[in-house]
Amino acid sequence: MSSKALRLGTRRSKLAMAQSGQVADAVSQVTGRSVELVEITTYGDTSREQLAQIGGTGVFVTALREALLKGEIDFAVHSLKDLPTGQPDELALAAVPEREDPRDVIVARDALKFTDLPRGARIGTGSPRRMAQLNAYARGHGLDIETVPIRGNVDTRIGYVRDGELDAVVLAAAGLTRIGRIDEVTDFLSVDTVLPAPGQGALAIECAADNADLIAALGELDDPFTRVAVTAERSLLAALEAGCSAPVGALADLPPLSAPLERGDPQAARQIVKEMRLRGIVGTTDGTRTVQLSTTGPVPETYDQAMALGRELAAEMLAQGAAGLMGEQAQ
Numbered sequence: 268m269s270s271k272a273l274r275l276g277t278r279r280s281k282l283a284m285a286q287s288g289q290v291a292d293a294v295s296q297v298t299g300r301s302v303e304l305v306e307i308t309t310y311g312d313t314s315r316e317q318l319a320q321i322g323g324t325g326v327f328v329t330a331l332r333e334a335l336l337k338g339e340i341d342f343a344v345h346s347l348k349d350l351p352t353g354q355p356d357e358l359a360l361a362a363v364p365e366r367e368d369p370r371d372v373i374v375a376r377d378a379l380k381f382t383d384l385p386r387g388a389r390i391g392t393g394s395p396r397r398m399a400q401l402n403a404y405a406r407g408h409g410l411d412i413e414t415v416p417i418r419g420n421v422d423t424r425i426g427y428v429r430d431g432e433l434d435a436v437v438l439a440a441a442g443l444t445r446i447g448r449i450d451e452v453t454d455f456l457s458v459d460t461v462l463p464a465p466g467q468g469a470l471a472i473e474c475a476a477d478n479a480d481l482i483a484a485l486g487e488l489d490d491p492f493t494r495v496a497v498t499a500e501r502s503l504l505a506a507l508e509a510g511c512s513a514p515v516g517a518l519a520d521l522p523p524l525s526a527p528l529e530r531g532d533p534q535a536a537r538q539i540v541k542e543m544r545l546r547g548i549v550g551t552t553d554g555t556r557t558v559q560l561s562t563t564g565p566v567p568e569t570y571d572q573a574m575a576l577g578r579e580l581a582a583e584m585l586a587q588g589a590a591g592l593m594g595e596q597a598q
């Protein structure tokens with residue numbers, strides 16, 4: 268490989284710059300080459316419409332992919348949850364690095380926890396998935412909340428709480444960690460309450476499919492465990508024929524992983540992890556109807572097995588009426 272700097276295409280947002288910067292450092296470390304950031308503007312950054320209304324799927328991703336295809340950049344970093352499930356033949360998913368905390372979190376006024384929010388509390392989120400699950404939980408537990416559609420970057424969203432317009436906003440833990448604002452979280456939502464978006468907390472590093480040297484080099488950053496988990500989650504999403512702004516939550520977790528990880532020994536964790544649990548949920552945004560299922564089995568040994576697991580769970584969810592619940596959002 269030549270010693271010219273690698274060009275990493277990135278959106279200008281704080282989150283994109285943070286995650287691109289972190290990956291740039293990791294890539295220079297494994298390749299010994301310098302990495303130069305190239306800023307790309309995407310429709311998702313300039314549009315003020317609700318993400319769900321502009322069709323969600325891929326709005327943040329398209330411009331970066333176009334720059335890759337035109338050879339203007341060598342590789343790009345995406346939030347995996349924003350990446351459409353169909354992979355174009357010309358592009359390769361060269362690496363999925365180790366996942367951050369996949370949970371959703373609340374930033375609320377007065378350090379409030381979700382379940383301590385007062386009657387009539389207004390919670391901002393533009394995500395039908397979050398609305399569906401928060402409203403379903405509230406209905407089941409006698410809470411009285413109102414979900415309020417918002418969008419904008421993290422500063423804007425947290426701003427609604429700071430200026431008193433909303434009681435709380437929902438965000439992804441991973442994004443806040445990456446931009447150094449995880450301390451502002453007032454409650455980490457259990458995945459038993461809100462299942463994250465498929466792939467949430469993971470990054471995708473993409474480059475041209477014909478650049479074998481670069482694919483091999485970037486592959487050093489790949490975490491096979493994360494990749495197995497997100498492959499199952501995204502296969503579930505694809506089989507439900509839903510996009511990244513659909514009311515679909517999914518999480519493949521590796522149950523015994525957390526304890527050894529807390530002892531700082533991920534290698535030990537890898538040896539004892541035998542099972543993977545895949546959970547999926549679909550619901551109407553008002554939370555009146557949900558289909559939630561899970562399956563537990565041996566950790567898949569191939570990505571094809573992981574995909575099969577996702578497809579199987581999706582088929583069971585569809586058999587229980589999942590398609591009808593997603594249809595409700597489609598107006």
Ligand SMILES: NCc1[nH]cc(CCC(=O)O)c1CC(=O)O
Pocket residue numbers: 346347348349437438439440441442443466467468469
């Ligand atoms: N939809 C926007 C988006 N895409 C990725 C993240 C950060 C979390 C991640 O990388 O999964 C966010 C912000 C959020 O949901 O709070």
